[in-house]
């Protein structure tokens with residue numbers, strides 16, 4: 001058996017077409033959706049992601065504002081910028097690219113974003129709301145994963161779902177969304193004993209660990225849907241310089257029922273959901289001012 005490939009670029013193109021239509025309708029009513037992106041420091045991977053986000057905005061008719069700070073930026077500088085963006089009615093979404101340099105207080109920065117503009121869904125109040133099923137904004141990567149599951153017709157209700165990774169930005173919200181959708185969810189991580197015991201039971205397996213090709217075919221249940229959230233740049237070996245996921249694609253593909261590739265899988269869907277959250281925020285703002 002060889003798995004069906006879940007094409008994140010194709011699904012993104014479809015969803016982004018719909019988002020562009022909503023953005024155009026808002027712009028015609030005098031409210032062009034606008035996303036502000038703050039990038040601190042010169043991490044090359046972050047620069048690529050931010051460039052992709054800004055390009056995605058442009059193509060969908062969403063205005064974007066970019067604020068680049070040097071590695072040496074102070075907490076006060078970033079907080080002052082957030083205060084200004086919070087107060088600006090023309091800005092509908094604010095994203096602070098993570099990770100931040102170590103001398104900055106990430107929690108304080110995320111908490112300073114107006115939750116009505118928290119299109120990443122990382123503010124503690126949004127996290128709490130997600131756990132109660134009354135979210136303001138759903139975090140983009142896990143939301144993109146749910147859309148991909150939906151697109152393949154993978155049943156979530158009653159399914160055994162295993163999430164590897166317990167980060168605040170992927171693993172935990174992913175587990176919460178799957179739980180809200182009726183899956184039986186197991187969260188595995190670096191301290192899990194006998195990881196393969198858990199993964200082999202998974203109808204839905206989500207890998208978000210940051211270790212290249214860590215999940216191999218022998219860890220996958222035949223017919224499972226495998227979602228690879230990892231984005232790793234290989235350092236050495238024959239594929240040095242290439243991107244790969246947390247899943248060993250070739251061996252997993254031979255066992256799974258459906259699988260996402262890297263690149264061209266979850267990454268583009270993350271950006272798509274960011275664009276959607278920005279449009280949702282702008283639609284709410286337009287409604288609030290009667291437009």
Ligand SMILES: Nc1nc(=O)c2c([nH]1)NC[C@@H]1CN(c3ccc(C(=O)N[C@@H](CCC(=O)O)C(=O)O)cc3)C=[N+]21
Nearest residue numbers: 048049052096097098099120140263264265267268270
């Ligand atoms: N506040 C914040 N929000 C985020 O959503 C956020 C973040 N910080 N920090 C880092 C992660 C990572 N992330 C990606 C976005 C797009 C691709 C993407 O476009 N990937 C392409 C390839 C990119 C490449 O060529 O390197 C693909 O998979 O096909 C990947 C990763 C968003 N993140």
